[in-house]
Amino acid sequence: MPTIAPDIRPLEDPSLTVRLMEAGAMPLLPYVPIPHRALRWYLERDNAAENAQGWARLEDINELGRYRVVQGYMEAFAPGGAMLDVGCAQGLLQRGLRYASYTGIDPLAETVATAQDRADERTRFLVADGATYVPDREYDVIAFNETLYYFDDPVATVLRYQQFLAPSGVFVISLFNRLWFARRLMRRLQAVSPVVAETRVFSRQGAGWTIRVHRPGAA
Ligand SMILES: C[S@@+](CC[C@H](N)C(=O)[O-])C[C@H]1O[C@@H](n2cnc3c(N)ncnc32)[C@H](O)[C@@H]1O
Incomplete structure (x- = not known):
């Protein structure tokens, strides 16, 4: 479970993502066809600021809903299972997730280091x-x-990870549904991997997430 601050504290140096949210730009975003290459460039550039602040924005109370849905789906579709968290x-x-084993991977070494105090025999952060990561086991x-x-x-990327899913295993995918690119990506994913559950979560700031469960074995 994320640690939630009761008050939303302004960040000292808000990333562009936070500035966009604060500017109330969210309702307009789906209609702006920002191509993937530009979005990725922007996100990777923004990552430096996010990393420096320990991704504090993700601990905002308005993000709680999507974490709860993602966690709920993981536990419902793979109770007591082996779980891989990419990124x-x-x-x-x-935090608060129930599992037999959890592996979290992320290329940001400084950020991953902050999780290491929670590593144990069932939990690892790499x-x-x-x-390019090649899992050393199958995941539920x-x-x-x-x-x-x-x-x-x-x-x-999703299709590559399919070989590391257990026969009845699932992908749980959360995407920011205010983005033109994300909406397109969801349609493309649905075309190659059956969707067996979906929930949409909206925050009062106008942010929105679509969380889907894909079960390749359901094809
Ligand atoms: C918006 S954050 C989400 C973090 C986390 N999944 C959460 O919701 O709490 C995006 C994360 O994706 C990670 N990321 C970026 N490129 C990645 C890659 N090639 N492989 C794995 N993770 C990546 C970033 O380092 C960052 O931690």
Whole structure:
């Protein structure tokens, strides 16, 4: 469970993402066809500021809903299962999650380091690039929680991880549904991987997330 601050504290140096939210630009975003390449460039540039602040924005109370849905789906579709979290950052998704084993991977070494005090015999946080990471085991659930935008080819990335899913395993994918690119990506993912559950979460600031469960074995 994420640690939630009761008051939303302004960040000292808000990233562009936070500035966009504060400017009330969210309702307009879906209609702006920002191509993936531009979005990725912007996000990776913004990552430096986010990393420096320990991804504090993700601990905002308005993000709570999507974490709860992602966690709920992971536990419902893979109770007591083996879970892989691709792009785990400081491991917020792991907090309060019930599992037999959890592996979180992220290329940001400084951010991953902040999660290491929670590592134990069932829990590990690894510095690794999700584009090339080769899991050393099969997983019951693989989560891409607000991370697919960062990959050169998000659909190919999901399909590559399919070989590391248990036969009845699932992907839990959260995408920011205010983005033109994310909406397109959801349609493309749905075309290659059956969707067996979906929930949409909206914050009062106008942010919105679509969380879907894909079960390749359901095809
Ligand atoms: C918006 S944050 C989401 C973090 C986390 N999933 C959460 O929701 O709490 C995006 C994360 O994706 C990670 N990321 C970026 N490129 C990645 C890659 N190639 N492989 C794995 N993770 C990546 C970033 O380092 C960052 O931690």
